Amino acid sequence: MSDNSLDLATQAVDLEIIVDRARDGQKLQLRLWLRMLSITKMISQEIRRRLRIEFQATLPQFDILAQLYRERDGLRLGELSRRTMVTNGNITGLADRLEADGLIVREILDGDRRVTVAKLTKQGRETFAEMASAHEGWLRELMSDVDQDTLALVLSQLATVKNSASRSLVESED
Amino acid sequence: MSDNSLDLATQAVDLEIIVDRARDGQKLQLRLWLRMLSITKMISQEIRRRLRIEFQATLPQFDILAQLYRERDGLRLGELSRRTMVTNGNITGLADRLEADGLIVREILDGDRRVTVAKLTKQGRETFAEMASAHEGWLRELMSDVDQDTLALVLSQLATVKNSASRSLVESED
DNA sequence: GCAAAAAAGTTTAGGGTTCAAGCGTCTGCG
DNA sequence: CGCAGACGCTTGAACCCTAAACTTTTTTGC
Incomplete structure (x- = not known):
């Protein structure tokens, strides 16, 4: 999972998260x-x-x-x-x-x-x-095979994705 | 679907659909x-x-x-x-x-x-x-601002969208 | 006022995209 | 056999896309 390991102190903590994620079946963002x-x-x-x-x-x-x-x-x-x-x-x-x-x-x-x-x-x-x-x-x-409720749900969840990407882009402009 | 309204008889019917959808706050697909x-x-x-x-x-x-x-x-x-x-x-x-x-x-x-x-x-x-x-x-x-659960949810719901589009594309090939 | 900086569009060079037409290479069937 | 059509890839023309350099016009700072 390519932990861009920066620091040994946080590593131990991050590893738990990583293990959990690995268990879930991975790379959801990708x-x-x-x-x-x-x-x-x-x-x-x-x-x-x-x-x-x-x-x-x-x-x-x-x-x-x-x-x-x-x-x-x-x-x-x-x-x-x-x-x-x-x-x-x-x-x-x-x-x-x-x-x-x-x-x-x-x-x-x-x-x-x-x-x-x-x-x-x-x-x-x-x-x-x-x-x-x-x-x-x-x-x-x-x-046409997607019902209205699902459409509305995806629409709102994608707003989260969009906001995340927007923020990330703005912040990396420094 | 494509109501390139050709005919006055169907126009009246289509209008109702348009009104209903407008009421819902519509065009979710779009x-x-x-x-x-x-x-x-x-x-x-x-x-x-x-x-x-x-x-x-x-x-x-x-x-x-x-x-x-x-x-x-x-x-x-x-x-x-x-x-x-x-x-x-x-x-x-x-x-x-x-x-x-x-x-x-x-x-x-x-x-x-x-x-x-x-x-x-x-x-x-x-x-x-x-x-x-x-x-x-x-x-x-x-x-990074989107939590894992949301990612997983969107991922699975988008599968529905993808399948709908795939089917629609295949079927319009006749 | 006037030079320097900034702003709005255009141009240029290098890819990417599609469709349609072209050119070898196979293959099925008469 | 033989050749007509299918197959696999390449080419060409028109458009889209980006970044970077360039023009022209306006604004800003002394």
């Missing part, structure tokens, strides 16, 4: 991680496939449209990057393609010419509305 | 999906970052090494593709780079010259062992 990874890979491949076939769009594009859909006034590219967890440089190319497809427009903000704001066009709003509805249906379909 | 997506994105960005900094490796490369590590005799590229959920074409490039780095070797199978088998080199085994140990530690760190 197993949970691998399971989440395989599920999201499986589902997002399918979502990607359907978006491509039915809407000639990609998942990151859908993601950006979703953010803009609920912000009538548009969002600056940096904010878009933060919300979608996509790096800044990547936003540029995505916005280029969405703009070329006529789904969004880019406008330079008066008062600060460094800032670019992206917003949906009329066509962008209409197209996204269709996509979102289909997307929701696909998910209901993919999770 | 919310669960978005949560899983953001967690895996967050964690895998961090794992990627550390793999790059500490081992000059990428996550898919790590994934391939992991599969080969537990198969002393190596795996054919097609099998590798299936297990890692990476498309065939992609395996080629990944194997090219891993081979160039001296971590794996490719051998043509006697008896069927279409088949290529990849296996770890000595250096590959050693490097992977270090990576795996670090990787496991990172996950324990990222999930």
Whole structure:
């Protein structure tokens, strides 16, 4: 179990925990991680496939449209990057393609010419509305064997996981 | 399911469903999906970052090494593709780079010259062992605020989600 | 005021991802 | 036998992704 042993005094204590854990059948963090990874890979491949076939769009594009859909006034590219967890440089190319497809427009903000704001066009709003509805249906379909109670439970437990990871990431920034 | 409402007769019916679900505070499937997506994105960005900094490796490369590590005799590229959920074409490039780095070797199978088998080199085994140990530690760190019972519970509930998605995918292949 | 620092986007280089098309290599069946 | 189709892998085109360097514009500190 790879105890990154630092100090002999705490070792004795830690060993008990380790033994208990070993008894339980192990590496729960690793197993949970691998399971989440395989599920999201499986589902997002399918979502990607359907978006491509039915809407000639990609998942990151859908993601950006979703953010803009609920912000009538548009969002600056940096904010878009933060919300979608996509790096800044990547936003540029995505916005280029969405703009070329006529789904969004880019406008330079008066008062600060460094800032670019992206917003949906009329066509962008209409197209996204269709996509979102289909997307929701696909998910209901993919999770149709899971009852509502379980869904709600997993949802809340995953909040714990998310908070743990968030905190860990913030704290390791020192 | 996919109610791309085509027909006015069914519309009225669908509306009731929508209203009921809205009352519950709904779209659990969608919310669960978005949560899983953001967690895996967050964690895998961090794992990627550390793999790059500490081992000059990428996550898919790590994934391939992991599969080969537990198969002393190596795996054919097609099998590798299936297990890692990476498309065939992609395996080629990944194997090219891993081979160039001296971590794996490719051998043509006697008896069927279409088949290529990849296996770890000595250096590959050693490097992977270090990576795996670090990787496991990172996950324990990222999930350190989640207690063991919760981990075990989420793990088992996610199995339900995974099975649902698997079944749904297989059945829609007709 | 003005140079230095910071902020917002873009560009670049190196991977990764998919799908579809291509090329050898087997194999089943007529 | 022989060859049509299946199989296993590689290639190519288009997109996504990241980090790091670079531009342009604005702010900050004297």
